[in-house]
Amino acid sequence: MAIGKTPVEDKPDHRHGHRQRLRERFLKAGPDGLADYELLELILFLAIPRRDVKPLAKELISHFGSYAGVLSAETAMLTAYPGLGETAVAAIKSVQASALHLAKAEMASRPVLSNWQAVIGYLQGAMAHLPREQFRVLLLDKKNALLSDELLSDGTVDETAVYPREIVRRALSANASALILVHNHPSGDPAPSRADIVMTKEVLQTCKTVGIHVHDHIIIGKYGQTSFREQGLI
Structure with a gap:
């Protein structure tokens, strides 16, 4: 210089x-x-x-x-x-x-199922633009209020490891009665893959054995999201 x-x-x-x-x-x-x-x-x-x-x-x-x-x-x-x-x-x-922080506080201000737009807003902000796939679970109490937002896996650009037993372990540890599965697609397309559907069924079966209800599995994309419940996949 x-x-x-x-x-x-x-x-x-x-x-x-x-x-x-x-x-x-x-x-x-x-x-x-x-x-x-x-x-x-x-x-x-x-x-x-x-x-x-x-x-x-x-x-x-x-x-x-x-x-x-x-x-x-x-x-x-x-x-x-x-x-x-x-x-x-x-x-x-x-x-x-x-x-x-503001979005999470809004999400936690009321039972999750009656505050759905706040839930989606928080998840879009937290995950939509990540360059790799993340899997997290929202753990809920008996009144469907948020207990915790647990990051289970932080993977690669197109996959992340998910273990149903680990999800159940986290839920039982938090004394959760229900949960919502969430992961993102870095490609931007929130459409579920065959692997997503198979994995969700495995989680449903594992949670059912211990009395934990799975409300939904949400896939987050850059410009939208897919709800397994709305798609009839749960």
């Missing part, structure tokens, strides 16, 4: 007042008044104080596919992206964590 040359990450934002105007628009109109890249700009403002971050915000959304895709991207993938330092990555992931 030439002597006296300012590093790229330290170049000031020459568009005077842009940050203040964007903040004022956000505070007045809320998130619906801003484009996705502008919301991402607001996050990056916190971590990159002296740089025009609009180009970076647009590049990130293009690279990861959407605003949600940026927030959901794995920490290592964000850290490897040019122009993002540790502070910026922490700011992005803290916003995702806050959103998931």
Whole structure:
């Protein structure tokens, strides 16, 4: 680097007042008044104080596919992206964590079966943009209130190992009366595979032997989900 040359990450934002105007628009109109890249700009403002971050915000959304895709991207993938330092990555992931905390609190505020949209909203936020397949189980009490959200397996891009006995062990340990199976399809297509259907039947049989009811198996995709119960598969 030439002597006296300012590093790229330290170049000031020459568009005077842009940050203040964007903040004022956000505070007045809320998130619906801003484009996705502008919301991402607001996050990056916190971590990159002296740089025009609009180009970076647009590049990130293009690279990861959407605003949600940026927030959901794995920490290592964000850290490897040019122009993002540790502070910026922490700011992005803290916003995702806050959103998931709020969604989980809403999901847990009422019995799961009467709060279905909140359940789906939480699961979409937590799993829709993962680059690999995850399997988790929502454990419920006798009134179908959420006891815990258990991550059972974190697999590869197209499969994850699921063991019915482990599901039962977790349920019994939590004194759960019922559960909901959940996994994601990184391909984006939430349609169940033959293996998904066979595995679900095995879990149903194993849970039945100990009196644990399986309400549903939900497959999460990037733009939707499939309910085994709605499809008549349970």
